[in-house]
Amino acid sequence: MANDPIHQFQIQKFFSLEIGGVDFGFTNSALFMAAAVTLISGFLILATSGRGLVPTRMQSIAELVYEFIAGTLRSITGSEGMRFFPFVFSLFAFVLICNLLGMFPYFFTVTSHIIVTFALAMLVISVVIVYGVIRNGVKFLKLFVPSVPPWLLPLLIPIEIISFVARPLSLSIRLFANMLAGHITLKVFAGFVVTLSTLGFVGISGAVLPFLLTVALTALEFLVAFLQAYVFATLTCIYINDALHPGH
């Protein structure tokens, strides 16, 4: 069981909370969501408590993250999209910290569960659709009409619709699969090291290769953790831009 690469994704219930036949118990997943929210809010609020004109190191990091996300959102959606800044920022911070918390051994990775990433993706798409319809009314449907010669439209409109429907799937599966696969790979290679090193001298010398791979993969996983959060936030910005300017 110790070397089972799936074990790390197990949901462990701390206490049960059954409402209407569905179990809403507090689990390790909920614990790490709480940890992420506490870390993000605590860090940002403590780091900026000085409100220094000249920032401290912590405040500088908070400002850096703020301006990074604000810059990404503004460059994609223009200043109109800035009303979604708290939303995009929360998404980025939540995904990033959940991914990074998952990098600690024995910690649970919230984003390695498809239901979490799918819920976040559906939230994004719902915001896009609701805001797009409120802002543009029927013109929001122009999103599905690319500016091409009319005889191409019967072909392209179904493609646009399919790609729109696929967005929440691709958005959620991209994040989920990356986290899941990364953690399984790490666990498998780290498992090799343990298994091989019990086999005496030959095994230990043979374990060097998977050990080096584990080190390299750990670095790669940190990159992936950041990159997936960034990709999630950037795609959210792009989808919000569609709600703001549905014409292609």
Next chain:
Amino acid sequence: MAEQTHTETGVAHDEGGGQFPPFDTSSFGSQLLWLAIFFGLLYYLMSKVALPRIAGILEDRRDRIEGDRAEAVRLKEETDEAIATYEQALGEARAKAGAIARSTRDSLAADVEAKRQAVEEELAEKLAAADARIRDIKAEALGQVSGIATEATEAVVTVLIGGKLAEKDVADAVAASLNGGR
């Protein structure tokens, strides 16, 4: 990595979904509930507390920098103005100094000229006075000559003719001869 995921998900499906945790639907309700609670809390804290505060800090800094820059520009303009005023004052002072020097030179020259003229006039006067005095002395001397001549003539005539002549006659005769001799 994609291939690995594929394998894992395939395995999960073979085992009926219950074994592979991410596809275990019994945990979905709990995860969704707590995700909604914690993500909602995070969104609330970000949009009401953390982000407005950072935005405020950044805006304060931008305002402060703008203000300082405007102040610097204003000070520079003031400095330029002061330099221009100084240059102008310097130019005026230089012109004034030149004017003073010129007027001083002119007045000195005029003074010298006036003094020179006065001295020349004085000299001319003195010369004229000396001339007059020479003439007087000469006339006096000549007058004395005629007196001496008269006395001498009187004496000579007395000796020659043995009688006294009227002094006036002798003087007339001498004067006539003197004037005729000239």
